[in-house]
Amino acid sequence: MTDAISISNAQLRFGETAALDGVSLAIPQGTCFGIVGESGSGKTTLMRAVLGLQKLDQGEIRILGNPLVHSRAALKQRASFIQPIFQDPAASLSPRSRIRTLMNEVGTVLREPHAAMHERLRVILNRLGLPPGVIDKYPHEISGGQARRVAIARALLMKPSILIADEPTAGLDVSVQGDLLNLLQDIRRSDNITLVVISHNLAIVRLIAENAVVMRAGKVVEGGEVGSLFKSPREAYTRELLAAWPGVTQSKPTG
Numbered sequence: 001m002t003d004a005i006s007i008s009n010a011q012l013r014f015g016e017t018a019a020l021d022g023v024s025l026a027i028p029q030g031t032c033f034g035i036v037g038e039s040g041s042g043k044t045t046l047m048r049a050v051l052g053l054q055k056l057d058q059g060e061i062r063i064l065g066n067p068l069v070h071s072r073a074a075l076k077q078r079a080s081f082i083q084p085i086f087q088d089p090a091a092s093l094s095p096r097s098r099i100r101t102l103m104n105e106v107g108t109v110l111r112e113p114h115a116a117m118h119e120r121l122r123v124i125l126n127r128l129g130l131p132p133g134v135i136d137k138y139p140h141e142i143s144g145g146q147a148r149r150v151a152i153a154r155a156l157l158m159k160p161s162i163l164i165a166d167e168p169t170a171g172l173d174v175s176v177q178g179d180l181l182n183l184l185q186d187i188r189r190s191d192n193i194t195l196v197v198i199s200h201n202l203a204i205v206r207l208i209a210e211n212a213v214v215m216r217a218g219k220v221v222e223g224g225e226v227g228s229l230f231k232s233p234r235e236a237y238t239r240e241l242l243a244a245w246p247g248v249t250q251s252k253p254t255g
């Protein structure tokens, strides 16, 4: 089967900094893949490159077998099958618009009749444990955990086959981190979505991903199946990252 995402020798410099320094990896369809590394290792830059928001200096990215094209039309078309969940969802919501407006935009992009889109939204909100009335709120009227779920709801409304979540549990209480990861995992399995989780927290990736790579200074230093990768890491850097994160508890195992 064609890989969901394949990256070959991605290189990108910001002045003196090599943000991506020859990154190659392949993410099989329908799997959960982790990208871990300390702050500044290049994770977000890689995500932005995959979304087509950042051009590479060299190298190639393919999404579902197709080379990434940088045009407005291609960017718009890509949004229908690859969706990001950014680190700070509250910041990406317009403070002066109700959440309903944000969701309605999806209907416009998909050219979906209003009633059909709202029926799908009702099901998605229910699945995410959000009250239907949340769409009449402004972003400042909801909690951080709800903002994260609203961002996931919006992403799912686009019916993506690939979801890229950047630090999905950042800023959330430890008590809800496990629930959110379970939720993402359930959605991935039931909708057969490829889920890419980007985090500096190895405990999260260990909990949710099947395969992962470890990044440092723009390079992939280690990668493989998470069980063996984190049980017997080859690199001292990976061992340091592991030691820094004692673990996240999964409060309610599902599926």
Ligand SMILES: Nc1ncnc2c1ncn2[C@@H]1O[C@H](COP(=O)(O)OP(=O)(O)OP(=O)(O)O)[C@@H](O)[C@H]1O
Binding pocket: 014, 017, 018, 019, 037, 038, 039, 040, 041, 042, 043, 044, 045, 046, 200
């Ligand atoms: N727009 C930019 N201009 C200049 N330098 C940048 C830019 N974006 C990223 N960098 C640099 O590229 C390197 C990789 O940054 P990146 O944000 O991808 O790392 P990260 O692993 O996602 O970090 P974090 O976990 O803190 O988000 C860093 O040294 C960063 O300072």
